[in-house]
Amino acid sequence: MIVDEYQHRNISQFAVIEDNIEPALAPRTDWTEMGASEHFVQFYDTDTFLVDAVGAFVSSGLRAGDAAIVVATQAHREAIEERLRAAGLDVAAAIAGGQYLSLDAAEALLGFMVDNELEPGRFLEIFEPILARASENNRRVRIFGEMVALLALDGNFSATVRLEEIWNELQKTHSFSLFCAYAMDQFDGQAHAELLVNVCAEHSRVIPAESYTALPSQDERLRAILTLQQKASWLEEEIAGRKRVEERLRVALEAERAARQETEAALRLRDEFLSIAAHELRTPLTVLLGHTQLVERKLRRGGDLQPEQLLRGMQSVSSQADKITRLLAQL
Structure with a gap:
């Protein structure tokens, strides 16, 4: 009886420990776990997944009274607004009330890129007034940005990382939550490995693509990690x-x-x-x-x-x- 009680007590202790370490062993995270002043990056496999995630990120903020700024490609901006309308939000009213702003990422880049070099002063001249207006009446601000992804897609890796750094510097004086995103197929070779590491280093949180985050259990996520480790070793x-x-x-x-x-x-x-x-x-x-x-x-x-x-x-x-x-x- 004493042995049985001892075994039961220790098995229970291990179970508690296992429950406590599960998130650390194989975290399953998304934007809903982020704070009010985070700079996180979401990697994605399909545009549909990205649009759904950004649509939920923006609509959740608008419903909570936050301001939302979307700086994306034309196709993504249109798809995101469709998701917002489908969620029952009045996009036109949000725009008129200064609660929602949608900017074209390529056009925004033209405002502060000179000869493929990023000009921090010009960037601040554009975005500091936007943030000031968005945060009026003590509103929290949510931003989704694709400018870094466009720079990476164009092969301008140094400007990509530099823009991530400037967002971090701006976050020291302005409170906002920044949602960055990169398609996984942008990192399809050894030449992009350093960029991937540097991009991740500039974010407070890193969210893997949906092929990982969609896995429902800890065991499946651990298996996915093991498979990726094997592939990495083979590569x-x-x-x-x-x-x-x-x-x-x-x-x-x-x-x-x-x-x-x-x-x-x-x-x-x-x-x-x-x-x-x-x-x-x-x-x-x-x-x-x-x-x-x-x-x-x-x-x-x-x-x-x-x-x-x-x-x-x-x-x-x-x-x-x-x-x-x-x-x-x-x-």
Whole structure:
């Protein structure tokens, strides 16, 4: 009985501990868990999920008397307003009362981006007055922004992170809850890994895409994490393997390039040598040809060849022949 009571007590303690650590082991979070002055990021797989999440974020705020500012693409702005109307909200009245403001993200970027560089002063000139009007009568402010996502999509990663930083700086003097969002397919390669880490670092909360948050139980979320860990490990090994192959290819290409340069140098040296040899051979051959033609003409004319003259000619032919022999020996 004592053993049974001991086991029961300890099993109960473990159960309590397990219940307490469940959220930490496999958190399932969304914007509803955020505070009144948060800067959080939502990753998403589909536009439908994003529009539903932002629509709920904005409509909840409007019903609570908060002001809402949406800075998004035209398509998302229209879809969000459709969700608000479907939820029974009078969007026109909210706009007229200064409670709801919708801005085009691309046009907003034009106001403070100069030569692909972010100008913080221009950003503050645009958004500080907007925040001041939205927060009138002590209203809390909710913002959904897609400007950072557009910068990332355009490949301007430094401006993406810098804009996230400026939002954080602005939050030190103005109270608002900021909802950022990025499509998961924007981070589809190794080149985007650093951007993903930097973006997450600039947010107080990070919400995974719906493929994770929609999982209903702790066990399924833990399984999803394990699967992602396995994929990450496999990808790291795959990337390392590709880097090794690329390094071997680079070494082989350098060796081939060096061999080709040596061959080209050898061919140039051969051509130079043959050019010089041709010139050197031409001189003695000309002398030989001259003497033989002289002898031939005299013999055809029936002239006599003096022994001394014939000896000098033969000596010259022998000398030039020796010279040719030496040149040929050098080839």
